[in-house]
Amino acid sequence: MTPHDLISREAAPDGTAPHQTPPLGTDPHQATPTGAATPDTRAPGTRAPDTRAPDPRAPAPRAADRRVTVRFAAASSGTGPLTRGQDNMIRCIRSDAPEQINKDSVWPVPPGTSVPAGLVALRLLVERHESLRTSFPAGPGRDGFPDRQVVHPSGRFAVTVVEADDHDDSRLDALAAVLGRADIAVPLDLAAAPRIRFTLVARGDRLLRLVAVVCHAGADGAATAVLIQDWYALAAGKELPPVVAPTPLRLAAAEQSAQGRRKAAAGLRHWARVLGTGPQTVFADARITGPPRDHTALLVRSRGAADHLAAVCRRVGASPSVVLLAAFAALVAHRAGRRGELVMSALSANRHQAELMDHVGTLAQDALVLLDTDAADLDQLIGRAKAASLKAYWHSILDAEQVWQLVEDVAHRRGARFARQVVVNDLSLTVPAAVADAQAPPSADPELTPMPSPPLPVRLMLAIVRITGSLDFVLVACPQVLDPEETEGFSRALLALLAAAAEGPVLLADLPAVLGPPVDGRGDRWRLVDGSWVDLDAVEALLESAIGPHRLVLADGELVAEVATVDAAFGPAAAHRAVVAALPGRDTAMAPHRYVVRRTTPDGEEVEAGSGRDPEIVARLSTLT
CATH class of the missing domain: 3.30.300 (GMP Synthetase; Chain A, domain 3)
Structure with missing residues (x-):
């Protein structure tokens, strides 16, 4: 799992219907390497014969590759309504290209793992987590939109095993990345389980790499981190304690309860207030001539910045996520040439409740943060960011259809369409330690690496990848707002602001010293x-x-x-x-x-x-x- 894997999928905001701004989060995710399954109309748990036709988008098999069928049989099953996160992501899946929805990542493999042991671990993983054994059969409406989730107690899935030949580690990594990028373009059938697909890279019976493609309706980024941790333990031969986090079926029941409905209604009112009164856009620049396109992405890694961030957190008593949110907001407001209310979308927002931290499912919905940036110093802004983000996170469990309708209604009334211009995606808690520790340390401080970036309906996004040992983040910018040179300058300014804040309060009036004067992209019209x-x-x-x-x-x-x-x-x-x-x-x-x-x-x-x-x-x- 590389930083690019994370920002290009999890951050891909995320489900856009025609003429709609997708207000709810994204991450990425299902089909099989041989194609999409036909809808299963049998009773839940009844196994169907494999009648799937080859998908023309699937990677062409090589002579040395082979397919292994893995059968699973679990103790739990059931059916129930969709969770709000599932509903949101199914809407995205039905409208977006698979590569914008599916999430590919390379999972760590315990040393000495054999292919048979790896297959057993994959079977146990699918049996352990109901979300992976869930399908979403077509609903009764004219458009066939699913209205329920079905957890299957048994079934089977195919695993592709690719022979690694004599590849060294770097070529193995490159091969795994290529396999993942090809595999995400193959859609994952909503009406068939499991919600995950695996490719093993092996040399004989020795397992060297595991490539996973996850359906976003089955697992978001944080859930994928749980899956990786569980896989690693199972592949190492360890026994895991029973799952205690709520399953999607339990979560759906809670969301449909009277309390759950009240919470969703409160969330909708929060969105209505922010969309109805806050600024609809952030950047006012004559370079903005159309939808966001041709993004650049810059990966920034700095060990010194991680120390500075920790020092700021200790000094002001705030979390790293809040400090980075405030610092980013301060620079955005300065760059946009406006002080006052700033509206930002925060992805990966619904893990703020302790009981959902280890939930394996999809909770991906935006938190809409309304932050007053007209503060005297960064310390004051951090305090405001703490309150604003908590309020936004609390109101981020929503009915996706109602929110999309709300965006349309507000556009009709105000005459301006909400533009998801500024996005923050804190992925730092979704990257398992085994994955983070496997990354080579930065070669310089800071280390800046240009990266490919997918098309995103955003103007500027900060994806936080790691906060301990090294501060790693990806800044994704539309050139209509920040060109590549300005993107690097903005990234360095964020590091400089953290370094200054580690020593004490930083007056926001002093931001020109780290970012330069605001760019006046407005003319006399x-x-x-x-x-x-x-x-x-x-x-x-x-x-x-x-x-x-x-x-x-x-x-x-x-x-x-x-x-x-x-x-x-x-x-x-x-x-x-x-x-x-x-x-x-x-x-x-x-x-x-x-x-x-x-x-x-x-x-x-x-x-x-x-x-x-x-x-x-x-x-x-x-x-x-």
């Missing part, structure tokens, strides 16, 4: 409207594409669009619907607050003015805020 900077030229382009010729006026802080038409059915409501539909990807634009429609009729000119907002949507939002 930018205005601050409803808490967000808006480019009037971008608004003009939005209106031209959506409703054609028009006249735009900014009066008393409101955008007003005047439109002439001969269409008797075209009024403010139709105009607003068309403009909102054209909003996705236009982070620097906003729909007008009012429309003045002048209609030419046989009897003369009619004028209709109004906001164009649907009263039902406005009323629906008013019940949440």
Whole structure:
């Protein structure tokens, strides 16, 4: 498991339906190397014959490769409703490419492990964790969306064994990485278990590497860390104590209880307040001309920074995650040239409850953090970040469908679509010690390594990989916000800020000393409207594409669009619907607050003015805020 494995999957935010910003987290995850299974309509636990056809995307087998069938038989089974995390990730799986959802990683192998022993350990792992034995059969609705989870007591899975020939360690690592990257492109069938796929790299009967591809509906990053730890112990011949963490079936029951429903409702109200009142965007830069694309990613590793981070934590009494969140937020606010409220998405947020720390399943949903960055010094901002993140984490267990509808409703009412511009993904607790310790120490301090990055619907993301021994993080940036040189400068500024904070409070007014002055990417056509900077030229382009010729006026802080038409059915409501539909990807634009429609009729000119907002949507939002 490399840092790239982690940021390219877990951080891949994560399920975007057309014209939707995916508000809930991601990680990555199932099919079989030979293809996707047909839906299983038999009773739970009934084993079907293997009738799967080869998948054309599967890696071509080599003559030396072989397939081994592993049968499992566990004591537990059952069926029940989906967890909220499962529901969210199934929506992502149904809309995204497999490589954006599946998570590949190379698991450590105990020295001297044989292939037969490894296969036994894999069988025991699947039998141990119900989430791996879960399928999601098609539901009764027209779209077939699953409405339940089925835990199978028995079944089988195929393991590919690849002969390593005489490869040395570096070539073995490269081979395992190639196998993983190829395997994630093969979808994992929701209607078939298990929710994981394995490839063994061996020399004869000696197991050298284990490549796993995990279905995100079966395990998120933190759960994968538990699986890795359990696998290592089982492969080493150890007996594990019974699982005590809640299973997905138990979690679903708790979420559907009266208390669980109240918590989800409170989470929805939190999102409604933040989306309805906070700034919809962070960065206002003329370089932003379309959706995020062509990202760069920089892996930063520093032993000195780990010491500085620990010193700051001791001095202010905060966790490393909170300190890094505050430091990152301070630099983002400075770089964006704005002090005040900052909205960030925090992934991997739902492990804050102690009873869920070892849960094997998917809890991947965003926490929406609203942080006031107008603080005197970093210490004060750290205190605010602690409170804001706890509040956000507590309100991060949500109904995905309701949140996506909320994003649409708020975009309709405010005329600006929430853009997941700034993301934090703390993966430090999801990387097992055996994996972290296997990494070579940094060759320099700091060590900066450019990495490939997948397309992400974000402008800037901090993925925290390791916090002890070495501070390792990946900064992913859209060049419309930070070009490669600026990305390196931002990363070095974060290290410099930690070093300064280790000595004492750092005035935020002194940030230009570590990051330089704020970059003013705004021209004279930018205005601050409803808490967000808006480019009037971008608004003009939005209106031209959506409703054609028009006249735009900014009066008393409101955008007003005047439109002439001969269409008797075209009024403010139709105009607003068309403009909102054209909003996705236009982070620097906003729909007008009012429309003045002048209609030419046989009897003369009619004028209709109004906001164009649907009263039902406005009323629906008013019940949440």
